[in-house]
Amino acid sequence: MAGNVEKQTGGAGRRVTAADIARAAGVSRATVGFVLNDTPGQTISQDTRRRVLAEAERQGYRPHSAARALASGSSRIVLAVLPDWPMGFSMRTTLEAASLALQEQGRTLITHTPPHRAAARPLWEVLDPEAVLGFVPFTDEQARSLRASGVRRVLPDPGEPLPDFLTGLAEGPRLQVEHLAARGHRRLAFATPEEERVRSLAEERARTTREHAARLGLEPPQVHTLRIEDxxxxxxxxxxxxxxxVVAYNDDTAALAVGTALRTGLRVPEDLAVVGHDDSPIASLFVPSLSTVYLDGDTLGRHLAALALRPDPTEAPELPSPLTLVLRESA
Amino acid sequence: MAGNVEKQTGGAGRRVTAADIARAAGVSRATVGFVLNDTPGQTISQDTRRRVLAEAERQGYRPHSAARALASGSSRIVLAVLPDWPMGFSMRTTLEAASLALQEQGRTLITHTPPHRAAARPLWEVLDPEAVLGFVPFTDEQARSLRASGVRRVLPDPGEPLPDFLTGLAEGPRLQVEHLAARGHRRLAFATPEEERVRSLAEERARTTREHAARLGLEPPQVHTLRIEDxxxxxxxxxxxxxxxVVAYNDDTAALAVGTALRTGLRVPEDLAVVGHDDSPIASLFVPSLSTVYLDGDTLGRHLAALALRPDPTEAPELPSPLTLVLRESA
DNA sequence: ACCGACCACTAGCGCGCGCTAGTTCTGGGT
DNA sequence: ACCCAGAACTAGCGCGCGCTAGTGGTCGGT
Structure with a gap:
């Protein structure tokens, strides 16, 4: 066998600790810590620094995150609790942008969709995250558990009014309604999928739809659940x-509306105009392609990261509207 | 203020520890641990047990996972590294089934899609998971990092042949080809999306397509990348x-093929029959609805959980084929 | 009366790391 | 010759928990 590094440290497969590095470099454990963390207010000679760094590299040292979390009192993990909506392209961009912004602050973003069957222990009790971002308000039960788990920042904060990144998610219908109104449609319907899990957001969007229809002097739109069967x-x-x-909750619903209309003998958009939401890939692939609402994930993601890490929870950064209408064939 | 529980323990917002419970219940810390973990081989009187449990409940005690991980040497976390393929319905079922099975073993499944821009530290170095499940083989670099992070079980194991749950993912084309052959099609094509990220799996499926076409005496199928533009x-x-x-890599590609064929004036399935893969929701919504391959996520999920936790890595459980053909209009 | 077995606990170490409170070693100023 | 500031470290505590090695107490058997 080639004399590999692990063997030299003794125990087969034992993980390399800071103490191993200290021993090998001929310094104390504290010094190793100072060097590897660039601890401010500590003066370390160039020579020692190099030795420690070289040894850490050579042995492939990886700090043990559990130990670090225990000692420092923070896991540096931010947990995003995702709703079970089919994750549109925009949502993915949002999370990626948030993840990147958090990484720049030394944090790690972990996304999680809770299983339908409630977990024995919610994930935040296992991960001990620094902050938890929810895309749907937390229940009282969840809020209690979050507090007991020592999560420092919870978004949306139970008890506080909804932050604008969430109300923003329900603003899409404004664009949908305005567009349809501009095309001369006077009588609209709001179409929502049957899924229980999207209900809260769907209701919010239905409300927005009604609100803007009223504002523009349209007939009060009816809300219908669109099922494949009927x-x-x-x-x-x-x-x-x-x-x-038709103002659709999302592109899937829009697709169902358009597909059904076609099968029923209606022309789209002549007899029925449909506007989707999310700008998911199928929106452009569908025949006819779907007009939809695009959500600027990059802006939203950065905003989320800023919200999660802001030192003072009372002052929230401004969020420019991240929504745009994408015009295609269906409306 | 109502004299709430946290206040009684002293420090504002300090989290409740096992020592707090011990003090309040008038027992030692060890006893608290024995009660709360039902430690085998320890005899605890009914009375004490009740007192400890009651106190833990009253104070809302949550064990600190970092401390637990540090002391026990295992985070009890299983990390699933997801590829960036659009996550089909079947994949979600798979993960949910795996999550449930792992939960029964006291583990927590965390799913993660690595960002395109490589993270400073891969997630497994942060989470310190017990096992890591990949849906695509790991690079050498990743394998090294996994080993250095002390991950005990890695799937697919670098250096080992691909486990059947992965090769199984490439078996779909067998059903697709067999079906088309049975319908009398002699000359097939394999259609793959452009996405760089799905390439390895797409190539695998293309290989399977060629293999079974040859076996059934069909013309050697050509492989084409289907882009929206052309x-x-x-x-x-x-x-x-x-x-x-057409054997499509997935339902999205199938949808594109079908949509394009229709626009080009071809009839589906008369002039061009298309079989998709994944049985994603759009497969049934599309006009015409897509024939596709359904993957039994429940079976696959349980299999994954078993693989991740099996004590002896040399003996792998059997995996019954999780694939079924779903017949619809497009073929 | 004494012993051993068993029950019901407790003392305290160790996990790996961050970090505070020292300690030792220069080198320049008086 | 002495002092003292600062550079360059080190000793060791504490984070919260799991768990081993005890320790006292009770009870049945001889």
Missing amino acids: AADTVRAWHRAGVTG | AADTVRAWHRAGVTG
């Missing part, structure tokens, strides 16, 4: 009722 | 070359 009935009912424009 | 050209080229059946 979508045809719903679409026919719309047609009979004079509905010509 | 999909029309590709589809026309297929038609000219006498290709009548």
Whole structure:
């Protein structure tokens, strides 16, 4: 066997600790810590620094995060609790931007979608994160657990009003309604999927739809759940009722509306115009391609990171609107 | 202020530790540990047990996972590194099943999609997981980092042959090819998306497609990348070359193929039959609905959990084939 | 009366690391 | 010759928990 590094330290497969580095470099454990963490206020000679760094590299030292978390009192982990909505392209960009911004601050973003069957212990009790970002308000039960687990910052903060990044998520219908209104549609419907899990957001968007329809002097839009089984009935009912424009909760629902309309013999967008939401890949692939609302994930992601790490929870940074309308064939 | 529990322990917001419970219950810290962990081989009186449990409940005690991980030497976390493929419905079921199975063993499954821009520290160095499941083989660099981080079980194990759960992921084309062959198609094409990230799996599936086409005495299928910009050209080229059946990498690609064929004036499935893969929701929504391959996530998930926790890495459990063909309109 | 077995606990180490409170060693100023 | 400031370190505590090696007490058997 080639005399590999692990063997030299003794125990087969034992992980390399800072003490190993200290011994090998002929310094104390504290010095190793100072060098590897660039601890401010410590003066270390060039020579020692080099020796420690070289030895750490040679032995492939990786600090043990549990020990670090225990000693420092912070895991440097930020947990994003994702809702179970099919994650659109925009959401992925959002999380990636947030992740990058957090990384620059030495944090690690972990995303998590809770399983339907409630976990024995919620993930934040296991990970001990520094902050938890939810995309849906937490229940009282969850809030209690979060507090007991010592999570320092929770978003949205239970008890506080919803932060704008969440209300922003429900602002899409404004663009959808405005567009349909501009095209002369007077009677709209809001279409939502059946999924229980998206209900809270769907209701929020339905509310926004009604609000802006009222503002623009349109007929009060009806809200309908679109199911694969009876979508045809719903679409026919719309047609009979004079509905010509559909605000869809997301692109999947929009796709279902458009597909059903076509099968029912309606023309899209002539007989029924549909605007989706999320700008998911299928939006452009669908025949006809879907007009939809694009969400600027980059901006939103940075905003989220800033919210999670801001030292003073009372002062929140401003969020420029991250929504844009994408015009395609379906409306 | 109502005299709340936290206040009683002293420090504002300090988290409740096992020592607090011990003090309040009038027992030693060890006893608290024995009670809360049901440590085998320890005899605790009913009375004491009740007192400790009650006190833990009253104070909302949550064990500090970092400390536990440090002391026990294991984080009880299993990390699944997901590829960046759009996560189909089947994949979600797979992960959920795996998560549940792991939970029954006291483990926590954390899923993670590495960002495109490489993270400063890969997630496993931060989380210190007990096992890491990859859906794509690890690079040498990653393998080294995994070993240095003390991860006990890595799947797929670098250096070992691919486990069947991964080769199984490439078995779908067998069903796709067999179906098309049974319908009398002699000349097939394999359609893959452009995405760099799915390339390794796409190539694997292309190989399987060729293999089974050969086995069934079909013409050697050509492999084509389907891009939105020039999909029309590709589809026309297929038609000219006498290709009548398309094996698609996934449902998105199948959707693109079908959509393009329709726009080009071809009939589906009469002129071009297409079989997708993944049974994603759009597969049934699309017009015409897509024939596709369904992957039984439940079986696969349990298998994964078993692989991650099996005590002896040399003996792997059997995996029954988790694939089924779903017949719809496109083929 | 004494012993051993068993029950019901407790004292305290060790996990790996961050960090405070020293300690030793220069080298320049008086 | 002495002092003292600063550079360059080190000793060792504490984070919260798991767990081993005890320790006292009770009870049945001889």
